[in-house]
Amino acid sequence: MGEKSLVSIADYTKEDILRILKLAEKFDRQPNQNLLEGKVCATLFFEPSTRTRLSFETAVNRLGGRIIGFSDASTTSSTKGETLKDTIMMVSNYADLIIMRHHLEGAARYASEISPVPIINAGDGANQHPTQTLLDIYSIYKTQKKLENLNITIVGDLKYGRTVHSLINGMSHFNPTFHFVAPEELRLPSTYKNFCDEQHIKYSEQTDFTSEVLNQTDILYMTRVQRERFTDLMEYEKVKNVYILRKDMLDGTKNNLRILHPLPRVNEIQQDVDDSPKAYYFQQAGNGLYARQAVICDLLNINVD
Numbered sequence: 229m230g231e232k233s234l235v236s237i238a239d240y241t242k243e244d245i246l247r248i249l250k251l252a253e254k255f256d257r258q259p260n261q262n263l264l265e266g267k268v269c270a271t272l273f274f275e276p277s278t279r280t281r282l283s284f285e286t287a288v289n290r291l292g293g294r295i296i297g298f299s300d301a302s303t304t305s306s307t308k309g310e311t312l313k314d315t316i317m318m319v320s321n322y323a324d325l326i327i328m329r330h331h332l333e334g335a336a337r338y339a340s341e342i343s344p345v346p347i348i349n350a351g352d353g354a355n356q357h358p359t360q361t362l363l364d365i366y367s368i369y370k371t372q373k374k375l376e377n378l379n380i381t382i383v384g385d386l387k388y389g390r391t392v393h394s395l396i397n398g399m400s401h402f403n404p405t406f407h408f409v410a411p412e413e414l415r416l417p418s419t420y421k422n423f424c425d426e427q428h429i430k431y432s433e434q435t436d437f438t439s440e441v442l443n444q445t446d447i448l449y450m451t452r453v454q455r456e457r458f459t460d461l462m463e464y465e466k467v468k469n470v471y472i473l474r475k476d477m478l479d480g481t482k483n484n485l486r487i488l489h490p491l492p493r494v495n496e497i498q499q500d501v502d503d504s505p506k507a508y509y510f511q512q513a514g515n516g517l518y519a520r521q522a523v524i525c526d527l528l529n530i531n532v533d
């Protein structure tokens with residue numbers, strides 16, 4: 229309905245991404261600023277979340293705004309049959325901005341088309357998670373001091389992993405070389421490989437997580453095999469432990485290697501890796517606060533000096 233929204237990272241140009249990173253840097257230096265006084269933001273989480281919801285809510289609180297919303301859709305009138313359209317139309321009466329996570333792919337796009345206020349997609353099924361990508365790119369920039377020409381190895385659930393799909397789109401502006409490591413059952417969908425081909429992005433695909441690929445990697449992006457995306461739990465059992473990063477596997481890796489993970493982790497990174505200076509996933513989640521403050525201010529046209 230004419231309001232700017234953030235639905236897919238593919239809608240953002242390179243310049244849009246760099247603008248958000250610059251804003252994130254400002255909030256990283258000073259996260260407490262009274263920029264949202266009088267504004268109300270709604271968090272509508274139809275799917276579980278820890279980091280995304282809490283970092284968005286922290287972002288609004290630290291900027292002096294107010295939060296309404298729900299973290300458990302079973303307490304809302306959607307259980308009485310209220311449609312997503314009606315929910316969005318209601319909440320837009322109360323809030324200046326809606327942050328929504330939904331299990332259905334395309335739900336955020338639909339909400340953005342009917343909403344009179346901006347929508348931020350906080351994850352829609354296996355599709356996209358654009359603010360995760362912005363915090364991932366900010367984390368890559370902070371750890372590598374550049375974004376161009378990096379070797380990025382992505383491991384785990386590349387089929388259903390929305391953070392993976394968004395990251396491929398988001399990093400495509402910076403001439404990456406991707407290494408996709410996944411079991412046959414969870415290979416990257418062809419739509420993303422076709423996208424890489426069209427953009428002349430180099431990539432390799434393998435089922436083995438070898439030292440050969442690890443030792444040329446700048447960014448290792450580990451992901452969880454997502455039990456909630458499987459309709460057949462036997463299929464999940466077959467692949468759930470297929471890749472586990474151990475500390476000894478980091479011997480021989482580049483000094484600048486940093487390990488990212490969108491989290492939550494189950495067992496795909498052993499706990500003792502946390503002590504390695506190459507582990508960056510907790511700091512990465514911390515960067516979510518700054519990236520989300522940047523996105524909120526950008527969509528609300530708030531001037532940040």
Ligand code: CP
Pocket residue numbers: 276277278279280281351360490491492
């Ligand atoms: N990375 C991420 O989306 O985490 P949550 O599911 O906890 O929000």
